[in-house]
Amino acid sequence: MSLSPLQLCLLFSSALFCVGLIGALSRSNTILVLLGIELMLNAANINFIAFWRFGPAPAAGTGVVFVLFSIAVAAAEAAVGLALVIAVYRHQKNIRLQEANRLKG
Amino acid sequence: MTLAFLAIAFVTVAAAAVAMALRNLIHSALLLVFNWAGIAAFYLWAGAEFVAFSQLMVYVGAVSMVVLFAVLLTQRSPQSFREQPDSISRVIGALLVGGAVLGVLFGAVLSSRLAPSAATATPTISVKELGSLLMGPHAAALLIVGVILTVTLIGAVIIASTDHAESGKDES
Amino acid sequence: MNLSVQYLWLIPALPLLAAGIGALTPRSGKAIAAGATIGAMGLAFVLSCGALVTALKDPAAHLVANFTWFELGHSAVRLGWLLDPLTALMCVMVTFVGLLIFIFSTGYMHEDANFTRFFCFLSLFAAAMLGILIANSLLLLFISWELVGLASYLLIGFWFHKPAAAAAAKKAFITTRIGDLGFLLGMLWLSDATGSLLFYDAGKGVLETSALTALVTQTTVGGLAVSTAIGLLLFCGAAGKSGQFPLHVWLPDAMEGPTPVSALIHAATMVAAGVFLIARVYPLMSADQAIATAPLHALSVVAAIGAITALLGAVIAVAQNDIKRILAFSTVSQLGYMMLALGVGSWVAAIFHLLTHAFFKALLFLAAGSVIHAAHHEQDIRQLGGLKGPLKVTFATFAIGMMALAGVPFVFSGFWSKEAILHAAHGWNVSHLPFYAGLVAVVLTAFYMTRLVAEAFFGQARSPASEHAHESPAVMTVPLVLLAICAVLLGFLGTPYWPWLQHTLDPKFHSEPGGGGLMVTSIVLVALGIGSGWAVYGRRLRAKASAPDPIEAKVPDLFAALAARLGFDELYAATVGRLNTFLADAADVFDRYIWDGAVRLLAGLGQFTGNVTRETDENLVNGGFDATSEQLKSTAKTYSRAQTGDTHGYLMLVALGFVLLVLAVMLGGTR
Numbered sequence: 001m002s003l004s005p006l007q008l009c010l011l012f013s014s015a016l017f018c019v020g021l022i023g024a025l026s027r028s029n030t031i032l033v034l035l036g037i038e039l040m041l042n043a044a045n046i047n048f049i050a051f052w053r054f055g056p057a058p059a060a061g062t063g064v065v066f067v068l069f070s071i072a073v074a075a076a077e078a079a080v081g082l083a084l085v086i087a088v089y090r091h092q093k094n095i096r097l098q099e100a101n102r103l104k105g
Numbered sequence: 106m107t108l109a110f111l112a113i114a115f116v117t118v119a120a121a122a123v124a125m126a127l128r129n130l131i132h133s134a135l136l137l138v139f140n141w142a143g144i145a146a147f148y149l150w151a152g153a154e155f156v157a158f159s160q161l162m163v164y165v166g167a168v169s170m171v172v173l174f175a176v177l178l179t180q181r182s183p184q185s186f187r188e189q190p191d192s193i194s195r196v197i198g199a200l201l202v203g204g205a206v207l208g209v210l211f212g213a214v215l216s217s218r219l220a221p222s223a224a225t226a227t228p229t230i231s232v233k234e235l236g237s238l239l240m241g242p243h244a245a246a247l248l249i250v251g252v253i254l255t256v257t258l259i260g261a262v263i264i265a266s267t268d269h270a271e272s273g274k275d276e277s
Numbered sequence: 278m279n280l281s282v283q284y285l286w287l288i289p290a291l292p293l294l295a296a297g298i299g300a301l302t303p304r305s306g307k308a309i310a311a312g313a314t315i316g317a318m319g320l321a322f323v324l325s326c327g328a329l330v331t332a333l334k335d336p337a338a339h340l341v342a343n344f345t346w347f348e349l350g351h352s353a354v355r356l357g358w359l360l361d362p363l364t365a366l367m368c369v370m371v372t373f374v375g376l377l378i379f380i381f382s383t384g385y386m387h388e389d390a391n392f393t394r395f396f397c398f399l400s401l402f403a404a405a406m407l408g409i410l411i412a413n414s415l416l417l418l419f420i421s422w423e424l425v426g427l428a429s430y431l432l433i434g435f436w437f438h439k440p441a442a443a444a445a446a447k448k449a450f451i452t453t454r455i456g457d458l459g460f461l462l463g464m465l466w467l468s469d470a471t472g473s474l475l476f477y478d479a480g481k482g483v484l485e486t487s488a489l490t491a492l493v494t495q496t497t498v499g500g501l502a503v504s505t506a507i508g509l510l511l512f513c514g515a516a517g518k519s520g521q522f523p524l525h526v527w528l529p530d531a532m533e534g535p536t537p538v539s540a541l542i543h544a545a546t547m548v549a550a551g552v553f554l555i556a557r558v559y560p561l562m563s564a565d566q567a568i569a570t571a572p573l574h575a576l577s578v579v580a581a582i583g584a585i586t587a588l589l590g591a592v593i594a595v596a597q598n599d600i601k602r603i604l605a606f607s608t609v610s611q612l613g614y615m616m617l618a619l620g621v622g623s624w625v626a627a628i629f630h631l632l633t634h635a636f637f638k639a640l641l642f643l644a645a646g647s648v649i650h651a652a653h654h655e656q657d658i659r660q661l662g663g664l665k666g667p668l669k670v671t672f673a674t675f676a677i678g679m680m681a682l683a684g685v686p687f688v689f690s691g692f693w694s695k696e697a698i699l700h701a702a703h704g705w706n707v708s709h710l711p712f713y714a715g716l717v718a719v720v721l722t723a724f725y726m727t728r729l730v731a732e733a734f735f736g737q738a739r740s741p742a743s744e745h746a747h748e749s750p751a752v753m754t755v756p757l758v759l760l761a762i763c764a765v766l767l768g769f770l771g772t773p774y775w776p777w778l779q780h781t782l783d784p785k786f787h788s789e790p791g792g793g794g795l796m797v798t799s800i801v802l803v804a805l806g807i808g809s810g811w812a813v814y815g816r817r818l819r820a821k822a823s824a825p826d827p828i829e830a831k832v833p834d835l836f837a838a839l840a841a842r843l844g845f846d847e848l849y850a851a852t853v854g855r856l857n858t859f860l861a862d863a864a865d866v867f868d869r870y871i872w873d874g875a876v877r878l879l880a881g882l883g884q885f886t887g888n889v890t891r892e893t894d895e896n897l898v899n900g901g902f903d904a905t906s907e908q909l910k911s912t913a914k915t916y917s918r919a920q921t922g923d924t925h926g927y928l929m930l931v932a933l934g935f936v937l938l939v940l941a942v943m944l945g946g947t948r
Contacts, residue, residue, distance in 0.1 A: 007215070009151075012147075017206075018203045018204075018210070019121045020121065021203045022202075026125075026195055026199035027125070031134075031172065031175055031176055032125070032130070035124070038137075038168070039121055039125075045144075049156065052151075061234060061238050064155065064235060065238055068155075069246060069250055072250045073253065074163075078171060078172070079257055080257055082174075082175040082261075083260070083261035083262075083265035085179060086179065086265045089179040
């Protein structure tokens with residue numbers, strides 16, 4: 001079975017996505033959970049580029065533009081997320097995610 | 106060509122996997138920087154140079170620094186960046202769920218009708234074209250992103266800043 | 278064996294690979310790290326020899342291999358490798374000296390806990406320097422240049438737990454960075470003016486005729502030709518890296534690093550980079566010589582700075598007491614010589630001196646390292662003494678290095694290369710001042726080197742450390758002997774009677790007659806220096822460590838000023854440091870009072886509005902809502918049971934839901 005380059009790229013991004021997902025699910029350190037989510041975002045960006053490069057209508061350049069926006073928003077997300085981590089740390093002196101549950105009902 | 110892609114993909118995924126498995130937070134963060142650089146290499150391979158440089162600057166340059174700062178600021182003892190071991194049951198659950206998602210995604214990709222398309226010419230997009238795209242059709246989105254970034258900047262500072270009066274009370 | 282230019286990148290790539298291996302080796306893997314580093318360097322040496330063979334086939338040719346690094350829109354960034362005799366000779370020198378220094382280091386750093394890290398950095402340092410040498414693009418050269426800066430920072434501050442070492446590393450990094458700013462500006466300007474950064478590119482490179490004529494004919498502020506301005510900016514970078522006045526202050530402090538690092542910095546890698554840069558862009562530097570009416574020639578500045586540095590370094594070296602610091606200032610002085618040679622138009626002489634200097638300075642530093650190792654890390658020459666007996670090999674090799682540096686005639690290499698420089702300076706038709714500065718520095722060099730040898734090796738041991746000195750192991754003395762042999766033999770490649778090196782580097786070179794009288798003069802001056810040094814220090818040997826220096830006893834003020842290095846560090850602290858502090862203070866005041874005031878005013882307004890709204894709110898609106906919210910609250914309590922607060926659980930449910938959805942769609946067949 002021969003795989004087209006597009007399928008290879010998609011497999012690559014799915015693998016990265018799942019690594020991020022497993023990391024986010026299994027680790028208790030909030031920073032690592034955030035990094036896992038960051039990985040999942042990156043995997044999505046890879047899909048955009050892959051479809052832009054090998055997809056049916058590459059000339060539009062939409063994929064590239066979308067990835068640029070996505071990177072900008074991801075940077076914002078990382079900044080806020082890590083600021084939250086620091087704020088949480090200041091309150092409860094650790095950053096274990098399962099202990100940050102004061103908002104539960 | 107494909108070989109280069111396979112090498113990049115392997116190194117990137119391996120770096121991510123090891124980063125997620127390591128106990129030492131600093132090592133994890135550094136490996137993730139490596140992983141991001143690998144993704145930038147993928148963009149370069151795919152011909153999206155500008156995105157590759159954005160990725161390098163934003164992730165490898167900026168986000169990595171923020172992450173490292175966060176790691177350093179949230180360690181109580183500077184000697185040890187080691188984590189408590191995570192609970193085994195959750196790790197197993199995570200692996201099961203992640204594996205299920207992986208299986209579904211792989212199945213979907215492999216069974217899809219994305220037939221090997223005829224080798225089309227590599228699409229290129231110059232920085233100039235990209236600029237006119239951003240300032241033309243996508244101008245509204247660009248403005249919104251600008252606002253989001255500003256709000257984020259202010260928000261992050263406010264969330265992370267100490268409340269002087271309150272912390273003073275706590276310490277006294 | 279030949280090495281074609283396409284594979285030239287292997288030379289820096291091998292040490293880089295070794296650095297990677299060193300970085301990944303755990304601390305206990307000393308043998309792996311050292312073996313990889315030394316093996317890679319040895320292989321790089323063999324390849325460099327192959328490159329030399331290729332380059333010597335046609336010394337006038339500049340073999341290039343250019344390629345496109347990446348394309349950004351319509352413009353492409355191109356890099357390339359360049360192979361000519363200059364590159365090849367420098368590569369051979371760097372790899373050979375580097376190899377010996379690495380071997381020496383295995384003995385010197387044997388007991389250090391961070392042995393593998395040290396070799397990783399050393400290898401990175403050598404790789405970066407080799408990158409500078411083979412670059413055919415100013416951009417690639419700049420990248421390697423900055424890597425050299427980084428590696429030097431890491432190595433000077435290798436013992437970073439010592440505050441002095443950490444400070445010295447920062448000082449070296451920041452001082453060279455000031456020069457690098459000039460380099461960067463010059464590079465940008467050059468790229469803007471010519472549209473290329475490649476040195477040689479089939480007629481389109483920046484060092485080829487068409488670009489140079491364009492650069493010379495344009496003028497900029499003050500009537501300077503553009504080539505002059507760019508040349509001077511590039512020279513800023515070279516002055517920073519090569520420790521030229523006024524940016525020489527970092528070089529002596531760089532002694533805080535381990536001694537093999539000092540040897541590497543002073544001989545093979547870092548300081549040679551600046552001289553090499555000027556030699557590499559020499560066509561650009563000398564382009565403005567064609568216009569006689571130019572207000573300033575770039576090379577004149579180079580010559581003046583070189584002459585000042587040569588003199589300054591030699592004068593300060595006279596009054597230093599630390600064995601490594603004396604050698605450091607002698608490096609400053611010798612680099613001044615090289616710049617002087619470049620400035621007066623004889624880049625061939627500069628490279629000749631660079632090569633010979635690399636060998637005997639590496640020899641001197643490694644021998645000093647051997648002394649320090651033997652004397653239990655005692656570096657003060659007043660505390661040493663009497664080492665001639667126990668350290669026979671070290672003494673013999675150090676003496677050879679000292680005589681090469683001082684320029685003892687006929688046998689030692691330093692004599693011939695220094696002679697070539699003085700000869701060129703004598704023939705400079707602009708001014709004779711640099712020539713006289715060079716002559717004075719010859720006397721001073723011979724004088725302080727005699728002082729160093731007399732104090733450290735003769736007489737009797739003046740401290741317990743030097744009494745119990747023992748000879749270093751063979752892994753340290755064998756490199757010394759090899760270097761000593763080279764320090765003697767290398768001079769014969771470029772004597773006026775058989776100027777092989779000069780012809781190889783520059784096929785247009787022709788030796789000028791009339792060197793005999795000059796040679797006699799400099800022999801007399803060297804004899805004067807050594808004689809006076811021996812008369813002052815050698816005949817009446819220091820009896821105990823606390824006895825004052827003979828010169829100090831005669832003119833204490835002068836000696837103290839020299840010992841304090843003429844106050845350059847204090848001057849910089851008082852001017853640059855102050856200015857920086859002042860600017861920071863001003864910014865602080867501005868922030869604190871002006872911006873803060875505005876923010877506070879706005880905040881006050883906001884608070885006032887808030888108060889007004891609260892009054893209306895509490896009294897008018899609230900009552901009605903209270904009842905509604907009570908009801909909402911009880912409903913919410915019921916629903917909130919689903920909110921467990923377990924973020925992992927939420928995420929897991931999302932993922933599982935995704936899987937189920939996809940399965941439902943795929944198995945259900947409702948596409």
